[in-house]
Amino acid sequence: MRKIVILIFLFINGILFSQSQAQKIDSLLQVAETANDSVRLRIFNKVGFYFIFNDPPRAKQLLQNAIAEAKNKKVPFSEAELVNTYGIYYDVSGQADSANYYFKEALALSRQKDFKTITVMVINNLGMFHWNKGNYQDALDYFFQALKMNETNTSEAGNAVFFNNIGLIYQEMGQYDKAIEYHNSSLELRRKYNKTSEIPASLNNIGINLVALEKFDEAEKVLKEAVATAEAANEQGKYFDSLSSLADLYITQEKPAMAIPLFTEILKGRDAANIDRRANLIPISFLIQANNSLGNTNEALKYVVLGNEFLEEFPDLKNAAVDFYQHASETYFRTGNPQLGGAFLQKSLDAKERIFSDKSAAAIADLETKYNLAQKEKDLAQTKADLAERELEVEQKNTLIYGGIAIAIIFGLLGYLFFNQQRLKNKQLKKESELKTALARIETQNRLQEQRLRISRDLHDTIGSQLTFIISSIDTLKFGLKDTGGKTKEKLTHISAFASQTIYELRDTIWAMNKNDISWEDLQGRISNFIEKAGTASASVDFNFSVGRNVTPDITFSSVEGMNIYRIIQEAVNNALKHAQANHVSVEIDKKNELCTLTITDDGSGFLVISETTGNGLKNIHKRAADLGGNISIESEPGKGTRVVVTFKS
Known part of the structure; x- marks a missing residue:
């Protein structure tokens, strides 16, 4: 059972609006019309922060106007505060570069005027920024800085936010006992x-x-208390978050009947209150899964329809869409609709491939992703956190040493000896930390390989076996329906062929995922195998695959580059066979200096390039060539065949 970890990301920005406070927004704006400059700008800052999470376009316009007014009226405190909030707007919107720029600008403004309270805000928000990007070391550095500044300049109560954020990082790293402590x-x-x-x-x-930690009874008690306290405080957003965590606990315990009413309440409540509606695709997916497991397929179908409508409203929810499509596919197969089941299964696979190609491939190679493959970053962050805590202890001890020397010169010799001893200890701590970091890097390489193998096995054992079962079931249906019309058999044959093709593409994806780098020798074997199969399937077509002398076995490609090269050849050859009815197909690969040239030629029917550039096949070839950082040329005329040339750096 998949678990969802809900993280409460806490930005510091003066005041967080509850639902009851949200009703006062219009009255606050009316007060701002007659207030003095300082009060009006502070109101704009608080209202702008509320709109970030409820009406982003309005938040952007309000904050832009307020910043301009603060500069014009020369109110530096409000300018620093508003610029910080503007950074939060971009961070929440996922525009990392702009968020980083405005946070740094706010930090410079607050330090220039020695606005310590705003400086603490900005440092904490920079920690949140780096956390959202998966840079755990930098995030911890900023949180520890904010904690130290807050202890010196503000109240003890403010430490709660920093303890919370540090706890969430340990939570992300899988250090659950330490997370609970914070x-x-x-x-x-x-x-x-x-x-x-x-x-x-x-x-x-x-x-x-x-x-x-699988302490389910204790967890249920605490989460029910969270739900009750949020409801008593009229904090609807936190109420739905806590209710979602409780429902997830029941899913983890395989108690779908207990989870269904909670997820249903979350859906209705968020819609009614218009609170974080984008998050509703997750409970929709869980409701489909839970009803499927209980055999309530008609109820599951209702949520499939709701999920489709939801994705039309929020088409950018790529990660959550993977699970939705997968559970919806299961629903259609259960209700005897293999055509829609196959279509939604393909949507799930396509969504996974887009995430892998567009976001995750580089993160897998560099271990910088938070999608279950970030173990190296977590281990390094753990080392950094331990070192930061030790450095704080060392700093306190050094302060005591220097204070003792200042109070009594008589004890100078004793202080020197103590200082020298501490310096040796610091060196030892540094050596231990370096050794721990080196060991962590070695260990995480092994963990990455284990993770890739585990993902490959999961893909093969779950999706692969399901597709094989679908093919087998279709063949059984064809045998049982031997007396039916030809159209029914033809449709079943198309579905079976589609599922078989999906298995081959899945195997290709697994092959790429299992490798950090793909050698030319390995890629050449993969291409040769594909062309050989194509030749077997199309015996009347003459295939030729040639490799230039300059293409040596020591050339390597990343897994993404290797997959793109293979897919371009596959797409071009399939186009020649399916659409051009070619008799001769040639694939040539050569290299001159730093440039590789890939040429696919056929003597098929050809086409007018201008009129065909909108086809999915050519779009895919253009996109993959762009992902390689290369150039593509397509030459074709009706009756004169087609020539596709892709050049890219090796």
Whole structure:
């Protein structure tokens, strides 16, 4: 059973609006019309922060106008505060470069005027920025800086946010016991200072970590308390988050009947209150899965329809769409509709491939992704966190040493000896840290390979076996329906062929995922095997595959590059066979200097290039050539065949 870890990302920006406070937005804006410059700009900042999560376009316009007014009226405190909030807008919108730019600008403005409270805000938000990008070391550095500054310049109550954020990083790293320790510290401060709106978030985070540790009874008790406190505080967003964590606990325990009413309440509540509706595709997917497992296929179909409507409204939800398509496919197969089942299964595979090609491939190679493949980054972040904590201890001890020397010169010799001893200890700590980092790098390489093998096995054992079962079932249906019309058999044959082709493409994807680098020798074997199969399937077609002398076996490609080269050849050859009815197909690969040239030629029917550039096949070839960083040329005329030339750096 898949687990969802819900992380509460806490930005610091003066005030977080609850649902009841949201009703005061219009009245606040009316107050701003007659208020003085400083008060009006602070109101704009708070309202702008609220709109970031409820009406982003309005937030952007309001903050832009307020920043311009702060500069014009020369109110530096408000300017720094507003620029910081503008950075939060871009971070929440996923525009990392702009977010980083405005956070750095806000930090420079606050430090220039020595606005310590804003400096702490910005440092914390920079930590959140790097956290969202998966840079755990940098995030921890900023959180520790913010914690140290807050202890010196502001109140103890403010430490709760930093304890919470550090706990969430340990939670991300899989250090659940340590995460609970920091979340408990945050919870104690929030209870001590009666922060009723923030207590549910701490309880929710503690419950999530207890689920990860499989302490289910304790987790259920804590999560129910989180739901109750959020409801009592009228914090609807936190109420739905806690309710989602509780429902996920029941899914983890394979209790779908208990999870279904909770996910249903979340859907209705978020829609009614218009709170984080984008997150609703996850409970929709879970409701389909739960109803499938209980045999309630008609109920599951209702949520499939709802999910399709939801994706039309939010088409950018790529990651959540993978699970939705997969569970929807199962529903259609269960209801005896293999055509739609196959179509939705293909959508799931296409969504996974887009995520792999567009976002995850480089992250897998570099271990920088947070999608279950970020173990190296987590291990390095753990080392960094331990070192940062030790450095804080060392700094405190050094402070005591220097203070002792300043108080009593008489003890100078003793202080020197103590200082020297501490310096040796620091060197030893540094050596231990370097050794730990080196060991972590070696270990994470092994873990990455294990992760890739595990993903490959999962793909082969689940999706591969399901597709094989579909093919077998279709063949059985064809045998059982031998007396039916030819159109039915023809449709079943097309579905079987489609499923078989999907298996081959899945195997190609597994082949690429299992490799950091693909050698030319390996790629050449893969291409030769494909052309050989094409020749067997099309015996009347003459195939030729030639490799230039300059293409040596020591040439290597990344897994993404290798897959793109292979797919271009596959797409071009299939076009020649299916659409051009070619008699001769030639594939040539050569290299001159740093450029590789890939040429696919056929003597088929050809086409007018201008009128055919919108086809899916040619679009795919153009996109993959662009992903290689290369150039593509397609030459064709009716009756004169087609020539596709792709050049790229090797």
